[in-house]
Amino acid sequence: MSEYGVLSSRQSTPYPDDRGRYGDFGGKFVPETLMPALQELETAYVEAKEDPDFQNLLRKHQTDYVGRPTPLYFAQRLTASLGGAKVYFKREDLAHTGAHKINNALGQGLLAKRMGKRRIIAETGAGQHGVATATAAALLGLDCDIYMGTEDIERQKLNVFRMRLLGARVIPVNSGSRILKDAINEALRDWVTNVRDTHYLLGTVHGPHPFPLICRDFQRIIGEEARKQILEHEGRLPDLLVACVGGGSNSIGLFFEFLGEDAVKMVGVEAGGIGLGPGQHAARFAGGSLGMLHGAMSYVLQDKNGQILTTHSVSAGLDYPSVGPEHAYLMRTGRVEYTHASDSEALAAFRQTSELEGIIPALESAHAVAYACKVVPNMPKDRIVIVNMSGRGDKDVQQAAKYLLPEEDFS
Numbered sequence: 001m002s003e004y005g006v007l008s009s010r011q012s013t014p015y016p017d018d019r020g021r022y023g024d025f026g027g028k029f030v031p032e033t034l035m036p037a038l039q040e041l042e043t044a045y046v047e048a049k050e051d052p053d054f055q056n057l058l059r060k061h062q063t064d065y066v067g068r069p070t071p072l073y074f075a076q077r078l079t080a081s082l083g084g085a086k087v088y089f090k091r092e093d094l095a096h097t098g099a100h101k102i103n104n105a106l107g108q109g110l111l112a113k114r115m116g117k118r119r120i121i122a123e124t125g126a127g128q129h130g131v132a133t134a135t136a137a138a139l140l141g142l143d144c145d146i147y148m149g150t151e152d153i154e155r156q157k158l159n160v161f162r163m164r165l166l167g168a169r170v171i172p173v174n175s176g177s178r179i180l181k182d183a184i185n186e187a188l189r190d191w192v193t194n195v196r197d198t199h200y201l202l203g204t205v206h207g208p209h210p211f212p213l214i215c216r217d218f219q220r221i222i223g224e225e226a227r228k229q230i231l232e233h234e235g236r237l238p239d240l241l242v243a244c245v246g247g248g249s250n251s252i253g254l255f256f257e258f259l260g261e262d263a264v265k266m267v268g269v270e271a272g273g274i275g276l277g278p279g280q281h282a283a284r285f286a287g288g289s290l291g292m293l294h295g296a297m298s299y300v301l302q303d304k305n306g307q308i309l310t311t312h313s314v315s316a317g318l319d320y321p322s323v324g325p326e327h328a329y330l331m332r333t334g335r336v337e338y339t340h341a342s343d344s345e346a347l348a349a350f351r352q353t354s355e356l357e358g359i360i361p362a363l364e365s366a367h368a369v370a371y372a373c374k375v376v377p378n379m380p381k382d383r384i385v386i387v388n389m390s391g392r393g394d395k396d397v398q399q400a401a402k403y404l405l406p407e408e409d410f411s
């Protein structure tokens with residue numbers, strides 16, 4: 001039994017094991033030169049986790065800076081319109097910077113400081129993780145360099161400016177397809193060279209062990225709060241949890257606390273894009289296969305030669321060719337069900353949530369809402385569904401306008 005084996009107060013699991021494996025998935029498939037850095041990080045993390053001073057400092061920042069606990073909100077008009085089970089939103093969109101990513105960025109930032117690092121680096125695709133990391137760095141007084149593909153820099157100018165405003169340097173990556181996966185490779189290279197004073201702040205539950213574990217632990221607060229809150233609202237646990245799955249951090253954050261509750265069903269929603277043909281989507285469980293990417297074994301979108309396929313989604317945050325190894329394990333064991341919502345279904349849910357609830361969801365989160373809209377009408381009215389509202393949609397209005405109002409020009 002490893003020291004990570006506590007699943008909840010009610011159940012324990014054997015994963016990840018001492019090598020960071022979740023069954024067949026996970027591990028640390030990295031060059032020899034990175035092994036000491038991962039080992040140092042793991043040791044520091046295990047110590048921090050047991051240290052009440054570290055936990056208190058984390059709690060204090062979560063409360064005073066991030067604004068936790070985020071509310072659990074009963075979506076009354078959406079519920080009435082769907083005519084079935086009661087729908088609640090866990091409002092991560094109300095966390096500082098507008099999404100759940102700050103939970104992980106803040107936690108790892110504090111860990112980096114504790115380890116005596118003066119600099120953090122990160123990779124970003126859409127820019128959301130870059131902004132969360134730059135925010136944590138500003139708060140904690142750390143230097144911050146963000147690797148970003150030049151293709152993404154062009155597409156995400158506003159987030160590039162946000163990062164710079166927050167005091168970070170954005171380093172353009174011109175190799176490969178000049179997108180997220182190339183930025184990750186560059187960040188790993190930087191880390192190998194500068195590990196003595198630098199922490200690599202990985203943004204989701206992917207990458208080599210111990211990153212999937214660390215990020216999951218910093219996101220678990222979502223489900224811990226939701227559990228308490230639903231008991232206050234309804235006096236019982238929910239019947240269904242729904243969350244979108246990019247790398248998998250907001251979903252595991254909501255699910256983890258409930259994994260030991262057999263009566264709570266869980267569904268992860270991937271990006272179905274415009275169809276399930278190669279290059280049209282990012283539904284790794286629908287169109288992927290076992291493979292290794294960025295240091296971990298998991299489901300990967302690849303061709304028969306193992307070349308990584310391009311992906312597509314209307315939401316940049318779900319647009320990644322692999323998925324966190326713990327999700328691969330939860331899929332394989334059948335504990336969590338995975339499905340996908342298409343671009344157009346997500347856009348319809350984006351509009352519906354805005355009109356009925358006055359909440360503009362992130363396009364990522366809209367994928368989870370879209371699935372809920374499909375199943376809720378067929379569930380009895382006394383059933384309870386919690387949808388993770390992983391982020392707010394202000395960042396997405398221009399993108400959504402392109403699809404919803406194609407005849408108008410907002411550029």
Ligand SMILES: *Cc1c(COP(=O)(O)O)cnc(C)c1O
Pocket residue numbers: 099100101128203204205244245246247248249250251317318362364365390391392
């Ligand atoms: C980044 C992002 C996601 C996807 O990442 P996960 O690690 O799967 O949570 C989902 N929602 C929002 C709002 C995001 O910014």
